[in-house]
Amino acid sequence: MPGLLLDTLNGKRSSRVPMWLMRQAGRYLPEYRALREQKGGFLEMAYDSEAACEITLQPIDRFGFDGAILFSDILIVPHAMGQDLWFEAGEGPKLAPKLVDEALETLCSATKRYEPIYQTVRLCRQRLPEGVTMLGFAGSPWTVATYMVAGEGSRDQHDARAMAYRDPGAFKAIIDAIVEQTITYLSGQIEAGAEAVQLFDSWAGSLAPDQFERWVIAPNAAIVAALRERHPDTPVIGFPKGSGEKLPAYARDTGVHAVGVDETLDPDWVARELPADMPVQGNLDPLLLLSGSPELEKRVATILRAFAGRPHVFNLGHGIDRRTPIEHVERLISTVRGFEG
Numbered sequence: 001m002p003g004l005l006l007d008t009l010n011g012k013r014s015s016r017v018p019m020w021l022m023r024q025a026g027r028y029l030p031e032y033r034a035l036r037e038q039k040g041g042f043l044e045m046a047y048d049s050e051a052a053c054e055i056t057l058q059p060i061d062r063f064g065f066d067g068a069i070l071f072s073d074i075l076i077v078p079h080a081m082g083q084d085l086w087f088e089a090g091e092g093p094k095l096a097p098k099l100v101d102e103a104l105e106t107l108c109s110a111t112k113r114y115e116p117i118y119q120t121v122r123l124c125r126q127r128l129p130e131g132v133t134m135l136g137f138a139g140s141p142w143t144v145a146t147y148m149v150a151g152e153g154s155r156d157q158h159d160a161r162a163m164a165y166r167d168p169g170a171f172k173a174i175i176d177a178i179v180e181q182t183i184t185y186l187s188g189q190i191e192a193g194a195e196a197v198q199l200f201d202s203w204a205g206s207l208a209p210d211q212f213e214r215w216v217i218a219p220n221a222a223i224v225a226a227l228r229e230r231h232p233d234t235p236v237i238g239f240p241k242g243s244g245e246k247l248p249a250y251a252r253d254t255g256v257h258a259v260g261v262d263e264t265l266d267p268d269w270v271a272r273e274l275p276a277d278m279p280v281q282g283n284l285d286p287l288l289l290l291s292g293s294p295e296l297e298k299r300v301a302t303i304l305r306a307f308a309g310r311p312h313v314f315n316l317g318h319g320i321d322r323r324t325p326i327e328h329v330e331r332l333i334s335t336v337r338g339f340e341g
Contacts, residue, residue, distance in 0.1 A: 003131035005066040008311045009196050009235035009258050009279050017312055019336055020067035023319030024059040031058050042087050046072050049119035056124050060132055063333055067133040068124060072117055074139025074200055077181050078148045080114055082107030098151035100159045104174055114185055118192040125193030136194030138186050140201035141178040141219040148174060157206045164215060179219050183226045190231045198237040205242015212246050217253050224255040237281060241318060248273045263317025267306035279311035290321045292328045300335045
């Protein structure tokens with residue numbers, strides 16, 4: 001039987017708002033930290049299907065969320081495309097060779113790296129409680145390309161933005177390759193048991209409007225169209241963080257089933273500007289949850305009232321901060337589930 005979250009993503013409204021949190025499987029949980037001490041580094045755990053499944057299920061066991069988000073990383077795709085991937089303490093992910101220096105054609109495909117991720121999905125579907133939706137995900141092409149070009153994350157995505165202006169043909173080849181791989185990767189997750197998938201575009205906010213249309217909207221539209229053709233019953237959530245006033249165009253032109261909303265947007269504006277029947281996900285500030293401010297309950301009520309007239313999935317405006325106390329998460333869940341309008 002479909003769960004509340006899956007029904008909501010398919011456009012149904014309910015008296016109870018489903019919820020899950022981006023990055024809910026991870027470092028803020030003591031059980032995750034304990035397992036990591038046993039297993040080693042992040043990437044090793046992501047490729048260990050048993051460990052990744054256990055991590056995926058930890059927040060379901062503790063909090064009873066309506067959705068389980070696959071424990072993995074958006075950089076699995078460039079790793080499978082042939083870039084080396086490692087994580088350095090205090091610095092984050094690193095990729096080599098950098099495509100600002102090397103041609104895309106120098107990479108040697110290693111798509112076997114997808115298989116452990118698919119196995120994680122299979123294990124999770126077998127072990128999830130009935131009614132809990134299994135969520136897969138991938139990074140959107142623009143965000144993935146920023147890492148592939150620069151070899152690491154950056155504050156302003158300078159290398160990728162400059163390359164897109166300087167040599168749009170070469171940059172488009174990178175984007176097109178990521179689109180092709182992402183369709184394969186998400187299709188594999190769906191075939192393994194993912195009931196909905198999310199496209200994370202964490203760096204969408206760094207682009208000018210014409211560049212946003214070219215490098216965010218168009219590639220995501222291609223992915224969504226392919227997934228709709230292959231898996232017509234699987235909802236796709238698009239999350240273009242930082243898109244601002246470009247969000248309605250993204251929602252209209254990509255063809256996504258639902259839209260994730262970051263914390264910078266007024267939920268009343270979002271409710272007015274998006275199609276009335278489109279499911280919306282978000283948009284509580286993760287730092288408000290971290291702080292435990294008395295404003296938390298007030299903000300939760302504001303969000304729930306703003307989206308009361310449409311299908312709504314309660315979530316954060318981005319990933320949960322690793323320093324967030326467990327009791328703050330419990331307070332959030334109690335507030336959302338106890339809300340009476």
